[in-house]
Amino acid sequence: MSTQTNTKQKDLLRGGQFLVKETDSENVFTPEDFTDEQKMMKESVTEFVDREIWPRKEEFEQKNYELTEELMRKAGEMGFLGVSVPEEYDGLGMGFVTTMLVVDYISGATGSFSTAFGAHSGIGTLPITLYGNEEQKKKYLPKLATGEWFGAYALTEPGAGSDANSGKTKAVLSEDEKYYSITGQKMWISNAGFCNMMIVFARIEDDKNITGFIVEYDPENPNGISLGEEEKKLGIHSSSTRQVFFENTKVPVENMLAGRGEGFKIAMNALNVGRIKLAGACLDAERRVIDSSVKYANDRVQFKTPIAQFGAIKSKLAEMATSAYAGESASYRAAKDIEDRIALRQEAGASHQEAELKGVEEYAIECSILKVAVSEDLQNVTDEGVQIFGGMGFSADAPMESAWRDARITRIYEGTNEINRMLCVGMLVKKAMKGHVDLLGPATAVGKELTGIPSFDKPDYTELFAEEKEIIKNLKKVFLMVAGSAVQKFGPDLEQHQQLLLASADILIEVYMAESAILRTEKNAKRFGEDKQKEQIAMSKLYLYHAVDIINQKAKEGIVSFAEGDEQRMMLMGLKRFTKYQNQPNVVELRNTIADRLIADNKYSF
Template sequence: MVTFNQWLFFVFNETRLFLFNAFAFSMLFLRFRPSASLRFSLFSPPKMPPHPLSLFRATFSTYYPIDDQMFGLDEEQRQLRQLVFRLAQRELAPFAAEIDRQDQFIKLREFWRLLGQNGLLGVTVPAEFGGSERNYFDHCIVMEELSRASGAIGLSYGVHSNVCIDQIRRHGTHAQKAKYLPKLCSGEAIGALAMSEASGGSDVLSMKMNARKTADGSHFVLNGTKFWITNAHDADVLVVFAKTNTAKAKHGITAFIVEKEFTGFWPAQKLDKLGMRGSNTGELVFENCQVPAENVLGEEDCGVYILMSGLDSERLILAAAPLGLMQSACDIAFEYAHSRIAFGKPIGNFQLMQGKLADMYTRLCASRAYLYAVARNAVSAEHLNAKDSAATILFLAENATKMALDAIQVLGGNGYINENAVGRLLRDAKLYEIGAGTSEIRRMVIGRALNREYLRK
């Protein structure tokens, strides 16, 4: 039988939690973060520890600062980071959990236009075609901050802005650039690249999809399927690779620019993924798809060179995404470790926890330094080598997975529940050990490059 005192304590406790959550929500809505003492004392009875989930919720409004001066960012680059940070934390981060749960970003088109209005979609594109005329270093900053807010939408952005747009910028004719880049840079159109097939992704030369030129030479007819395609169900413009000459092996692949309205082309199944939920991944079907000959990107039968040369910049830009995920893991874990009370003190005061936080911080800084060094060299020397591009994404991708696991461990039981963001960070981070060439392929690229250096001696 419930006593009056028990009933009174129950009512008091529930009222306290209701008022606390209402207060926390109002502060979050106003983008105001009260002090820890205020948050955990206003509605708490004496000597009663805060509700564990309220500690987790508090981490949404905290961000561990980045020392841009230490990493050599100039004033323009710092302003760029602040622009993207504010935009992403206001328009994207609050919806990241919902995007993950629903595996859909309902406001994707609206958000894309917002990115376009701020000059963030065509970062490396000349102003003549609607771009911002920046460089790969700046592109990394944008990719990092968007992924910090949402790994899934960061991935979609990277595929659109680099894997699709940068291929057209580097290899397209003036007419192709004038036709497609302005819409892609403004956010009116969404881009994708279709190379992988169900039978293989890393083994490019094994692709089965073929393209046959019509008798009058005016079109190519594409037949086959593509698989694992990011932005598959959203893309308006795609760079597609198909075999045009089976007798030439690697020299028989051609790149095409395909529009979603082309007859004989449609997206098929959407894949239900472990992570990167909300970044739509799926299958594309080409059944007698008519592509104008003027939409050949680069030269006929030379598509493999377009693909392989693009991999270096792709790996560099995509490597900024796991950096953003690592930063997000630190944003959450560092705050939690100094808010969560155990044995009468914040758990960050215990040496074993301090060691874990120190390792996370060191790994974060080392990853950022390596990425920025390679990106800066790509700008100053106007050169990207396959070895360091592969090494950068290899190092950062594996570090991101490790740091997401560390963040889960810091949060303990709170880290293991789906209400918490760190589980999503882990699932998102794992993709970068697989996509854009697996970790095994990256190690092979690095090893072969080292061998060639010694063979030249």
Template sequence: MPRNIEQSFMKALFHGVIAEEMLFPFPEMSSDERENVSLLLDSVRRFFGANVDSAKIDRACRIPPEVLSGLKDLGLMGLQIPAQHGGAGLSSMAYARVMQEVGSLDASIAVTLGAHQSIGLKGILLFGTEEQKQRYLPRLATGEHMAAFALTEPGAGSDAAAVKTRAELSPDGKHYVLNGSKIWITNGGFADVFTVFARTSALEEGKKPRLTAFIVDRSAGVKSGPEEHKLGIRGSSTTELFFEDVRVPVENVLGEAGKGFRVAMEVLNSGRLGLAAGSIGACQTLVRMAIDRVQERRAFGRHIGGFGLIKDKIATMLAQIYALESMTYLAAGLIDAGVVDYSLESAICKIVGSETLWSVANETLQIAAGIGYMQDYPYEQLLRDARINLIFEGTNEILRAFVALSGMSGPGRALEDVARAMREPIKGFGLLSDFAIRKARTVLGRERMTRTHPLLSREAVLFEEHTGQLVSITEAVLRKHGRDIAEMQYVQKRVAEIAMDLFGIAACLARTTRAIERRGEEGARREIDLTSIYTGMAQRRLKQLVADVQDNDDELRKAVAVRAYADRAYPFDVL
């Protein structure tokens, strides 16, 4: 099996290949870019300190125009747009670090910026023609124009294939005429440029209309509905969009006609890292608040920070954040290194980022106790703001299914090829030989990690062992279920969570190895300790997940749910 299989660390791992060259050395920004980002972050902190009142934004349900104007003046609207188009041209790692900072300061602003450039204009960056880039990017870079991403519809959220908005080619072939609507569009109330997905006529008779991506100007006739009233991120704009005979020039097709699904997936793959980075920042703010609170709140004559259960919460939060940060910047570094396929890594970062933030927000409010529930304090707002991350840019349930099915697709194809080769052994001799070699390697000894520091040998062995289990489980469930694996969501969830923990351990090992090599054991003591705690937590989860593959109550749970659907309620009452 080639070492750079499918150019994805996680897809290689599903084959049992530990592509260490993609982990080591742990990526970092160049010294020049690090210096530039540090200067930008100083400006961001000063601006937010002087001009941004998050509680006021939450109450007013809007970001003041002067704040948006100031963000534009700081250059925050064109962070990843190349310099030749008026942007800052930041790397993925640098962009993530800026979004991390903004996420630590205000969630509504982070969402607004992310909707503009992580997904709103990203399609133009990834798929735009040179003419499209020259026409749109300069004004998007300055914030003169703002962008939004319009995919979701009332019946098409996670299921992008259910999009009903239509775009029909005009008789003269010069325009598409767009009709339909989109819901829950961030920046929908004020964006000037939209990446819109619509059905276009099939190229072949009898085929289903294909999804096509368009760059659509508001001035073409796009209408916005009223602002939605939301649980959190209340300062961000979220509206419905309406397209009634909106004429879009054919030159505004983004990518190829009929290839819009690929555009949507690539944009979301990229955008999910921005969300993960923002989650890191919010986690850092929360854990700082938690640490302050445990040293001021007293119970039984002493600070609650002295109690074991509180120390456990703080240590767990720190280990979770360290792993999330390591995963996110490893994934961003892979993009900067030119890795083409980072879909699994970005999906994992989004899942782990949103769930880590939700856990940290919940535990911080618990530590705050009574004041955490009161609107006079910031805890409850931060909890409300955190909740959306588990839903948008792909629900975590859908992304778990994606991680599992996408990861297993490579081994699945290999098994199909082997089955075919066994029917034609002469033609398939080479393939069978490759398969036999891989199986022999699995039997004789697992793939090894050779570049982790010796101080992390215990954690490295755990990673190796569970990588082998991922491969064995993948092969076993594919043999058992075949193509029906697409319906086996309990299996998908377990496989995805094994993969997620393995990526977390790998990222921590790479980052902590770099820290030890640079600062020695004592200098890297805190990284070593957090890696140990995270790996221990992951090991306990992994043991349970592996056991549950064989011994579970999946069918019983399905039956209970089906009976509840018939009852339409909880079925018991003590009366």
């Protein structure tokens, strides 16, 4: 079924509306919905990683930047670098889900290669795809799509990290108005050591906002560009990361990207795409860590028993798989929503460029949620992988040590997780103020419910996920209760209360992730049968169980920070009501169900 048919048949929610509108499981895209073309692409990427990269993992730990460049060229020859670039510019012109899929399965390689790939095909290429004029796209995209050239993205400066618009790099127009001279310093620039082109952000005169430029780089003719030494890093050892210095670097005026002062907008929208793709770039990394952990646990014998049979190890394996499953569910749900929104805009007459830009921007909240949730799950999964390997986990001779180090950067780049937490709540409030998401109505209804008499009827929870879906509804009420009261109390000053924003964000994140896992499993249970989804049902219930605990803790923390007296007591009573199970799940049984399947299959097999 085509994307266009799907968009007309299903009620496509706007970004952030998942919080106030119910989503039918039939309208959620899952990895089980991959088309034949997408399955072939997945196999192609996996085969490339297994053949070209996985056998050379050891070399990536030895800071072999030439190897990264060599394999990036091979990825270009395979078409992977241009998967999202339109066909008229020598790309594959594939949809957002397929783009996400490629990023996902490339992540199984190493953190070094995954970072180089993401920096090039994402933030190194996308600004031209989304904001370039026709001349710029014709000149640069074919080279970038095929791997003839590599791209980099030069935004961060020593004094401008999270506050990206505060950069000091200057662009001065020449007297003949033919070029700009760029002078300044950039840092943490991925792919700097082998790139041919950079997206560089600089300020013209005293403009409020920075401006984007396409800057070519040729080491033989550096044009005022010099590179620092390769950074010594905790992980991603073979990802080239350098400082870049510009000294009167001449850039033709036609290489300005979009318009003067548009750089901050370019940077933010490129990062929206980067965030959801960063989530994708953690997924196969998680799966492979789980695979290695299960195999080791099955092979490692202590007290005459494979350690996989011990409850302590089963618990870890089950939790790791549950994290991966929820991450997949939420990432592909959002990716398809973006793809469908792009299709709707194109049907309405928008250009591909405008449709993609607005389609991704619509789901900026979900992009930030995914970036935070999946990067933190990857860190936890690798940490448990080290623990399962025991002493060997701490050794560089085993795969866990490098996986753990490589995972750590994912919580920092594409905007730190703290910034993204505050962004997702802030963006939701702004959407509400613009009338794009109705938070006021549902928040008012929750307020009335708090002062009303609760029902003491016991609902019928015989259908699959009936109670879990009711709990999800109630968890959404927790967010509306906490965030709604906070907005009412602090108004525009809410952004000054960062710890309250962080707590609210965690509630929002857990709601989206838990709901995504449940909707995926419900959809698949209906079409494949509940007996075929036994472990997936267990993972969905286990994830929700933890989500309820996290939300309970974070909501309590938020409530007592700004409410007092009767208001505080009423909200805490509401919290207790909204996080209550009628039938408490047997968590040990859920974990054993999941772990037994992993152990039997000797891999992550969902």
